[in-house]
Amino acid sequence: MRSYRLKSLLLAVATAGAMASGLASANDKPIKLGGLYILSGSAASYGEFASQGLQMAIDEINEQGGVLGRPLNLLMEDDQGRAATGIQAARKLVYQDGVSALIGLDSSGVALGLVPVLPELETPLIITHAATPHATGKLCNEYSFRVSVNESQNMRAAAEIASKLDAKRWTTIGPDYAFGHESWEIFSENMKELAPDAEMMKETAFPRFGAEDFTPFINNIMEQKPDGILISVWGGDLVNFIRQAHNLNFFNQGYELMFTVGAATEALAALGDQMPEGVWLGTRYWYESHDSERNTKFVNDYRERYKTPPSYNAEGAYSAVYAVKAAIEKAGSAEPKDVAKALVGLTIDSPAASERTFRVGDNQALVGPTWGRAGPMSADGIRSLTEIHNFKGADITPPVEKTGCTL
Template identity: 30%
Template sequence: MPAPFTFTRRALLAAATSLMVVAGLPARAEDPIKLGLVAALSGQSAKSGEAITRGITLAIDKINAEGGVLGRPLELVSRDDESNPGKGLIAARELVQREGVAALIGGLDTPVSMAIVPFANEAKVPFMGPWAAGTPITVNGAEENYVFRVSAVDEYVDEAITEYLVTKYGAKKPGMILINNPWGESNEKGLMKALEKRGMEHAGIEKFENNDVDVVPQLTRLKENGADSLFLVANVAPSAQVIKSLDKMGWDVPISSHWGPAGGRFTELAGKSGEKVHFIQTFLFSGEDHPLYVKLKEKFPEVTSLADVTPATGIGNAYDATLLLAAAIEKAGSTEGPAIRQAMYEIEGVEGVIKTYDKPFTPDNQDALGPEDYTFTQFVEGEIIPIAD
């Protein structure tokens, strides 16, 4: 005979909360406001996912210490998308429909973000990107666009890395070596636009896959076509394969890259030649006395040096993105998606670590950062440092 069921205080509270949700009753003041994170928390991009998580966590700690949002604490609920668009979409649906998050943060990879964008717009849930740079993520054609970003934007990056190759190396005929996915396609369009603007020709457009272990054939074609420099667009592991292939060929050529190599311990995979790759970032710690770095070390004891926080840009972007979301929820006076979206266009005076944001978003531009917020960097002994002028 089964034992009689005993109602515990926890069970009664859980039942009461469920009834409130079902009945559509307002949340209690002490109930947390949930933010949902969808990011690669495992696999080759796990370091980037870790950086984003840390940035959000530090921002939530700051906000909650100051009284929370609408008098309620913020809470982070995370899901691992494993850099898989299908898994990312499932995770986003679960966070919205089961967890009841007020907003989504994430999309480390452009293909994952692109899979989530239609759902976010349809569900009318704000989706904040702290990493993926594909231009169509925010420029997605939706009549009511719920997608915002505190990150780099491919079209701006492509202009910046083109100008960098031209001014620093005198490039006249660059070649493109691009990952074969929507991120690579987004950058191909941006790079072509930047070259056409200058009336420049290119030595060819070569594509490669994430799991390619040798890209010598593609690089050989670019070299034979007269490439005097290279544009590189790929994440950590595939970028490392490009560098290894260049070493195998003995071809020492200037490389201007998107920020893909920053997503992990690039030079451990690419070797010493990885330090020759110059790539953009939106945030770097200015030193070990940076206030956010001090907080980071206090929160995460495993951080013992600046080399342990690669990539800092993920921390900075996610930190500022969380502050902006919190400010919008507070201004909206609501956790309803449409109200938060409207408030995103009205927030001002938000002090982030990248800059102070005064009305960073408009219906015509839902990206908070622009080319003026980029800096060029390289790896030196495992640490990302700015390149001296």
């Protein structure tokens, strides 16, 4: 009998030990984050900067003990700027890799495809670049969040500047998909309110994304003799557009030019002094325009690590990781559903804003863009910004009832 009891006791101790060991192992298991960006093709530099921002944040957090005592682990996928590829990659990250959250998206087209699928995935997505307002508007759901500036915010800011300029006849050149068309539509709506006497021309140009020859589009716009032009081409398209525009004497016509994301350091670095001085450049974040300890440390650490100043995509990705960290700590759980619930209404301290809040009602961060004129070349080998306007998110974000979101 004593032998039986001893064996039972030893079995119980062994079982408890194994359970404790398994629990400790589970508690030490990395928390996986999935990154979805364009990592190939003409816009690959945007994905590269985002990857750097993600990894820097993860390394900082892991050096401080991780989240809930668990390290963060980054898994990256190339969505190639295609909705179908992005959806497939997101499913892999969720179902095969078991990520707690998704971070990413460069293309509004990918966002429009992936956001409606998120309820099926039951995993939060924090958008850091794609700017279509519909991702936190009419397509919104409990798993869709955005930490960066959207088109509604950026185009309101652009219109506030444009309405004070002498230009009265406005047209646009932008990519022939959601980002280009929505930028023009929202800019036009705001101009009608802020400058009722401005003419929003019907003659516009929408070359396909990835077009190699912008010459016919530039010539067509020049023939229409506008006063001001909103230009929303980006990435490698922006670089090609500016180089070809120089050859056509486009920048000597006296136009007021507003590049919606022209102050992306990825494009500025590629262009150098080919970016014309004096044009208006927009960006979701400008590394020199935020006077805070948080931003100073971020910029210095990024420069030291990557030998270049951070882009807005790097800052957005970096801030998204810290948002996930805060959400996991708030929830006390890394389960995707718990993380999604904890992100609602969450406020974080970030390089771009000391109080960056995911607004209750549409999960859009209240964060503002930066606009400025392209100035002299800086020590970083890119155009500096002058006449800088840092817009406050609360001032240029449409109210929830106007977004189409019905969370």
